[in-house]
Amino acid sequence: MISLSDIWNQVEQAELFVKKYVTDLHVKYNYIHVKRGEECLEKLTPVITLLNNCIDSFKKSMDEVFSAQVAIEWLETYFMKRYRLVNDRYEFIRRAVQEQKSWLPRPIPDTDKLDINQKNK
Known part of the structure; x- marks a missing residue:
């Protein structure tokens, strides 16, 4: 039996790796480096399986x-x-x-949409 804190520790370890290569900006612009994405999936797949098993086991118990x-x-x-x-x-x-x-060109954010405080300039 594995404790919930041990499960979350494993999740955190995977997230530390994943957040280096898949940031909120990637999600926002629907952009990903394919090779890095595959590496992230290798880290996350066992964790997601573990979490799903935890949910099933908890419900049965x-x-x-x-x-x-x-x-x-x-x-x-x-x-x-x-x-x-x-x-x-x-x-x-x-x-x-x-x-x-394949690795698509990096999306360039629209600078007009960036929240910049223009009053301080």
Whole structure:
């Protein structure tokens, strides 16, 4: 049996690697370096599998003692917010790697949309 804190430690280790190569800017502009995306998937896939197994195991264990709604409520309260953050990034990378077969030109942000305080200039 593995503890929840051990699971989150494994998630954090994978996220440390992934956040170096897939930033919020990549997600915003739907852009990814294919090779780095594949490396990130190698780190995230076992973690996502572990999290999914944890959810299934928790629901089965809780269903033996409580009604099914209790397990879902506890998961939503204490687990799913962080799980969704990890899973959303995983799904973005997986989809982007499948769609992008080569390294596309880097998107140039629209400088008109940047939030810059012009009053201080």
